[in-house]
Amino acid sequence: MSSVDFEEAGHKLAEIKLEPAQEMELCIMLLECCSQERTYLPYYGLLAQRLCLINKVYRKNFEKCFAKQYSMIDRLDTNKLGNVANFFAHLLATDALPWHVLAYIRLTEEDTTSSSRIFIKILFHELSDHLGIRQLNKRLSDPKMKDYFDSIFLMDHPKNTRFWINFFTSIGLGGITETLREYLQTMPAMQQQKSESSSDESGRNPNKWWK
Template sequence: MLAEHAALIAVLHANVGSEIGAHFLEVLSRKFDAMMETPQPVVNKTLDNLVACLALLYSFKIYHASLLYDILTRLVDELSEKNIDCVLTALRNVGGVLRKEEPAALKTFIHDTQTKITKLNQNAETGSRIKFLLEVLLAVKNNNLNKIPNYDPSYVEHLKKLSRGVVRRGNYVTTLNIRLEDLLKAHERGKWWVVGSAWEGNRVQEDKPTVKLPPTIDQKLLELARRQRMNTDVRRSIFCVIMAAEDYMDAFEKLQHLGLKGQQEREVVHVLLACCLQEAAYNPYYAVLAQKLCDYDRKYQLSIQYTIWDKIKELDSLSKHGVANLAQFLIHLIMGKALALSVLKIIQFSDLNKTIVRFMRQILLAIIMNADLTASLEVFHRISKPPKLHMFRESLRLFIQHFLIKNAGRKTTVLNDEEMATLKERAIEVDRILTLYENKLQL
């Protein structure tokens, strides 16, 4: 049943977050350390099962091989009968994996173990178990794995295939590069592998137990992330990078260093837009960062487009400042050519309400009345030709005429007379652009 448990942890590690696997590693490592402090009876299989479980977690790529070698080295430091059994248990479970994925490290471990055994033999008779351990080590080294008793990786490989089918699309198991010492001293040094937990905890508190320290920046950001419902370690990592960056370039570079893949990269857009909408007053920082991401890779354009569509669908549930911030965010990206105006095609113009009208008016007024007339008209040129946007163009023309020209200025002081005249002039030009290819399309 140990393999099934390891597979379950791997699936949770991928789907929920790497803190799941990290927690199990810490608990098991502490248990291992505690049991190694006192000699264990050979008949008691608790330590064997513990080592087997840790080895299987490595097989499912929860952690890097360096931790497993730390465990094996700890076992061979004192070559008791029980420790030798535990080393054999580990090799029986992952000997082939180590041989395949970490051959250099395995060779070093085998050499060091042989050296220790040689020194031991100078003062003691060679026991049968030590001889057997040497035979198994040589078998692993020479890729002759059939000599390992009860070695059968087929079931674990079967579980790996099954677990890959359960992991959500775009997710993957994040391999934690943690050492045994890190796990055992987590309460002193902090859990650097958990977002926001680095260097917090008991080290300073033990020196000054009566002093209540102010929260660190990381702690404040982590608490803020929780309030913003950043409920996975990936989202919290992205949130901390975005909120703690000196400027948009600093944020961009640090986001690249996070090593995000697949669906995790889409989380950048989710967090970015969530932060933007939560601001009481619009902050252009988020749009500038989004523009940089779009310029860097087109996949961010698609992610932003899909995320904005989701937000537009739930526009009525957003606060007034959230709607206004979303509009400003879109204005920046549309004027910067990161997105086309056709991103608004998802709006049902036949079923407009006050929120959507206010949202659309804010965007279209800002674009049409932009100080750079050429850039403003270019926005409409980009959507003037595709036949599939015909209905969207017609809807825009009607909206501009009815909600910008006829109703602009009513019960509001948004535009003065001079600005209203400019709006009408530009609206005529926009209408001409939107119908530029209509006759050709009909022919």
């Protein structure tokens, strides 16, 4: 399947008058077909991007798909998980999907699993590949978009802050944590001691879970 195929498919689908429920079914079907492939095929992301540009309703539908897929990410095997992460990374990188969907992700030890961490790892690696680490960092640091990312870059407690810093550093994306590392260094000593105490009690090394 080539870029010509997705252009033609998008044009034909746009000409079909679908009911609202059918539009959602189309999004679900496209994502399901993408997940079933042995490896990720850009065709699906390009077609979804085309649909989002043609009609804003598809942006809303794929946002719902993102939320649903992430909520049931533990049900996907590694292959499907990777395809789905690549699919949504393409839509985000091309701004076909609004970045506020990332608010569905809460990156803490308690709120993530092995599967969700792998999904986040692939998603952000693909975003870095699409945009470049400098542009990605700029996007994530944009004050106008800060609220979208607060649930990922939590600063409510040193333990949570250290968790995502360690996570992104361990997957080779430590560059996007520099600003928030500075924040961590300014935290009161008592809070840092509390975080270290909590980490010791858990008796686990968070760095190994997503490798």
